Amino acid sequence: MTRRLVLVLTLVAALGGTVVATATADVNADVSLEIRLPLPILPLGPGPLYPLDNYGPRADDNAVLRWDEQTLSAIRALKTGPTINARALAIVHTAMYDAWASYDATAVDSRGRLRADPTLRRPAAERNDAYKSQAVSYAAYRALLEVFPARAGDFRGLMSGMGYDPDDTSTDPASPTGVGNPAAAAVLAFRASDGSNQANGYADTTGYVPVNTPDQVNDPFRWQPLRFVDASGNTVVQKYLTPQWGNVTPFALTSHDQFLPPGPTYKTLGLLDEEVTDTLTMSATLTDLTKVRAEYWADGPHSETPPGHWLLFGAAACRARGYNLDQSAKLTFALANAELDASIAAWNAKLHWDYVRPITAVRTRMKGKLVLAWAGPYKGTRLIRGETWSPYQASTFPTPPFPEYVSGHSTFSGAGARVLQQFTGSDLFGARVTIKPGSSFIEPGATPLLPTPLVWPTFSSATDDAGMSRRYGGIHFPDADLNGRDLGASVGQNAWAKAQTYFNGTAGG
Secondary structure: OOEEEEEEEEEEOOOOOEEEEEEEEEEOOOOEEEEEEEOOOOOOOOOOOEEHHHHOOOOOOOHHHHHHHHHHHHHHHHOOOHHHHHHHHHHHHHHHHHHHHOOOOOOOOOOOHHHHOHHHOOOHHHOOHHHHHHHHHHHHHHHHHHHOHHHHHHHHHHHHHOOOOOOOOOOOOOOHHHHHHHHHHHHHHHHOOOOOOHHHOOOOOOOOOOOOEOOEOOOOOEOOOOEEEOOOOOEEEOOOOOHHHHHOOOOOOOOOOOOOOOOOOOOOHHHHHHHHHHHHHHHHOOOHHHHHHHHHHHOOOOOOHHHHHHHHHHHHHHHHHOOOHHHHHHHHHHHHHHHHHHHHHHHHHHHHHOEOOHHHHHHHHOOOOEEEEEOOOOOOEEEEEHHHOOOOOOOOOOOOOOOOOOOHHHHHHHHHHHHHHHHHOOOEEEEEEEEOOOOOOOOOOOOOOOOEEEEEEEHHHHHHHHHHHHHHOOOOOHHHHHHHHHHHHHHHHHHHHHHHHHHOOOOOO
16 A cells, blocks of 8 residues: 655745645655744854954964964874874973973963973073973973974974974073974973873774674664775775773873763664754755855864864964964863863763664664655755765765764863853854855755855854854764753863963962
């Protein structure tokens, strides 16, 4: 007997009007679906909205912002993962901050060198931007050579372009070079044994073995590594990225479980099926706007990844507010270390629950059934077989190589937003980017049809957008997003409180 699918789409107009569209199709399934789509309204924030692209790198950037962008450029080029990038950003910005602290009347460095030897604090006559710029540049340069040696040529080029000798290894504190080099050395020595296993390529130290294989789901609630064809045409099997990360030495966390979130609530098949339905609804109702949001925030292997994205926002905030070198050094130090702690807290939760990704859940629970969903590039929404469903992602990177709960994007964003709110004294962001027509990397030439602005009047709205983007893209369930945002906010507040003790000189140890 042929059953009839009934689809009802309700579009709620911005001014309260309602348009109802119905469609029917004869299929071998009994499906009833009602979807309510509020038409997007661009948020309005106080004051002018500035194009974020106008607050990227520029010729008058101070030394901190120049080395921040150099670090982000290395991340984009090397395609390293978010955990590794969070640690690298923390190392570079901590080295710069520690060098800068020697020229401040009150601040102390993270490694306790100024507390142990007050003579290292430079006299008032040297507390100018020329000295500080040189010191933070040598600190950043030495740190970057260690964490990203493959980009040494770029780092040397920037040093020479700024008028500094990249081969000057002085440790004489009477010179800015001799302030910067030891500052980086102290941070690198501390991080050498921080549990990341950098010396062995960040290889797993936990002995993790997935319960599921690429070919068999033994437990529907656990993570499954996928087999797929990558951008080079090679067939690869996912390997859990840095499962040991919860054991990395944090900046401010007192333990990796300090803010451990409550865990996914979908621990019965019935509840998991509800989340599968939610994921499919998001997929079936993709619009140009939600596709753009999913792609902008995806931060996959060709980007600065989520922790770098929030350092990009931090640098934009510095430029927009006219922050000087001192303010930039402090803001990026607090922000980068909050992102490090966010990576530790999120990856600790991921290993703790080892939770299933939507791609596995949909394909397993909907196997043998017809589902209404995005059917692939340029195909729009169609009825497809459940076992063939894919997120709105490039087929060469279908879903990240680690468990689902909690969302790293949401945790990084919650932490970054909280530090930026605290440092600037306001939630106001006022940023926007405009995505060009046809610029999609998933549907190039077709998506979006028109120029599409993404607008964030506040840091909170950017966090919300980042979290929702992963649900639009079919990467996360709601629990992972919402609990991740809360986790990130707690981590960010905690990191901000710790950073304050370095700024005001009260840090112990």
